[in-house]
Amino acid sequence: MTKQQPPGFRPTHVVPPNGMPAWETPDPARPTVPLDPLLPVELVERLGDWGHIRCANGWAAWVDGRHLIAVPKDPPAGDGPPAGTADPRPLLARAEEALADYRSAVEELAAGGLDGQSFGDRTRGLRIGVVLDGESMWVYDAEEGRWLYGDGRRLHTYATDRTPSDEDTGHAPTRFTAPKGEP
Template sequence: MTTPDFRPTHVVPQHGMPAWEDPDPARPTAPLDPLLPVQLVERRGDWGQIRCANGWSAWVDARHLVAVPLDPPLPGGPFAREDDPGPLLVHAERALAHYRAAVEEHASGTLDGETFRGRTRGLRVGVVVDGEQVWLYDVERSRWVHSDGTRAGTYATDDEPRAAVAPGHEPTQVVSPDGP
């Protein structure tokens, strides 16, 4: 039975994903089926509370959800700053140029192996272009971003989910007469 106001905003990735009763990785509940339509109703850091068509809800690592496409933006409209893949493209170009220069110097013998390793240590770049689709690695957020040429969004990340708690503050707890 579908809840009347249910409108999916995301689907579960093609290999399924774990779900939790609470945003706590130590207490998994049940796995979600691949490509299950869900509605993202709340975010807490990397955690997302989802609701299924039957009304059941759970917490998931929201970064792995696949967004259901929205209506495309109007032609000629500007990118919103968070949707603009341009800064990631600029970073990729600069990182690749830096690496290429180090490789050329190392290959020509003007740069020894230890200096080459030092100049390239920590350098990370990732770009996959397939027609109008592009996947870019966002070094600052340790995630892959996908763009179809009109907008960009997180495609995948390897980080563990974390709560959205300001530094120096404890997360909010629900307290009942029996304790937290």
């Protein structure tokens, strides 16, 4: 696990809707913190079924790469508004409200006005996700259970809460494939 700010983070995948386990190295004996559902990640390396990912905050881990959901390389764009597009402003307003609610609960917890259980109760169900990269934006719509890509004018769905086609076993890949050139 590394903690460095990645230059130019650009999500290539998202974590499956049920989250997924992660490991410090491509070794099932070295588990680490599991990944949150629909977390945007960048796949930086493949080693057989293993995938080495990094997150926007620089945290890196190994996962079963077969279960990652790919983000389109070129986000959707077009001259006219395609069907199903939406104005990004209401979704951004909901993200701001959820963040404000969370910040308020953190402030109250820090001031001693909430205990751990009350903090958990107050923040249960709050979920947001936003990645900004210049004019590009990826935002999680908790009401619809989907990640959207936006270019400032309209939004396009790129990942939804759906069951992955390959059953999520919750354990490490069972095959190890050495990189080319190694025995």
